[in-house]
Amino acid sequence: MKQIFSLFLIFTSFIIFGQDQKFTDQEIQQKLDSIKAEGNLLFSMENASWNSSDLAREHKKIAEKLGGYLTYKNNDTVKTVFLNKSQNLIIAEYSFKNDSKKPVKENFKERNLNPTETTLSNVRAKLISQLSAPKHEVGVPEGFNLNIITIPFNENYKNYIITGASEHGVIPFGNDYLFITDKDGNITSNKKFHSRFIPTMTRMQDGNAIASSTHSHIRTNPFISATDICTFKLYAPFSNLEEFSIYSPALGCYIKYNYKKDTVSKSKDLK
Template sequence: MKQITAVLFIILSFMISAQENKYSDKEFQQKLDSIKTEGNLLYSHESASWNSGDLMAANQKLREIAQSYLTYKSNDTIKTIFLNKDESLVVAEYSFKDNQKKPVKENFQPRKPNTTELNLNKIRSEVISQLSDPKYEVGVPEGYSLNIIVLPFNENYKVYLIPGTSQSGVIPFGNDFLFIADKDGKIISNKKFHSRLIPAFTQGENGITVTMTTHSHLNTNPFISATDICTFKLYAPLTKLEAFSVYSGALGTYMQYNYKKDSIEKVKRP
């Protein structure tokens, strides 16, 4: 038994070592840049949702009629729309460009949802109806929520679940998911980026301000994730943090992202 265990350990070590050496420096950076691009796309959607939600909440008339919302990209614009109770009408539309907090256009003239909006709403509803299946391990710890982002992806759709919280002084890393759904909303593949919620607290003991946060990734998800970047960009401006890092045991390195520079790189140690 000891011999078998030793052999398995050697094989596992070899596999991890092989993975560490799989990428050249150029390929590694290209991978990081691709992840950053996806993270920024997620952030543009969530930022628009956040800002639109604040604007809608400040409008008493809208609060009374607006129910669900959708955020999507249209050419160079990110739009957030609010639907009425039976989802038959769009009652508010906010348009954003370049991650601006202030919309470049607002429209409160009720209209019917267009084809894009109807499709996205269908996909979202169909995916949500499947998330109660225990095999997906989707849960929401107390004090947190899950926000959904639907992105067209070739002939299918990417559906991200990203954690949120109204608690101050915490960045809710972890408990994030990616589902690939077909054109009818049926889940055809899924991925869980972290094993659990990993809240990063920005105030240490005795009120000490935290200036760097690091968490580690499982071997099955060796790279920093687009969801990590999106979450950090949303919450870091509310803190003193400018950067965070991820340690990958599979790759044997740290990856660090700085939201003010919008830069991501491999580092020896943060």
């Protein structure tokens, strides 16, 4: 699924009619700061998953036994652990701090899953078994994949699903979801952030680099999403892009995020 998108092209979504929500600028910024914090958390976990997966595949003895992985935060450390093919033992563990690409610690001693890992494994397995239900409308674009990021949330779990790209030159916005599950992995609520998949090219057809990117949100999702921020932080470093924006029809403004400055703000009112 390859599409070329021009500079500043706005991706339109279907319109849900209804009264727009009203927020003060202060309320909007507070909301954006909260979303940015969640986006940075998602990025720290997916960054650990990416880099530890590369390391595990390069480790011949570990690569032969790989059967899946789990990523979670433990105090100021993000850990990615790899399970064997039977899913009953941890065979490798990588610990990361400060979004580094290199782990601060590696451990290849086989061990049993601890309580946190056992719960995460069960939640993910139960969630995956439910995602094929038509009512959830979860799809995988051709040539892409889905990644699950699971975060404890009170007594429940937030399970974000983002689209991953294996080819260079594309930022896979859209086709992202949030599933809230109980501690057993049963879905209690869910949300789809975008109405479609938005594969944003980082270069034009003539090879020139794209300097900025914009897409539009549906009215029921008026703010930039944590998944937007996470996805951009993962893929923007492989391009010349430093920032992107979303247009919010509900708020009548653009919201801009800059990954190098880690800033998010309301940009321009159109009403």
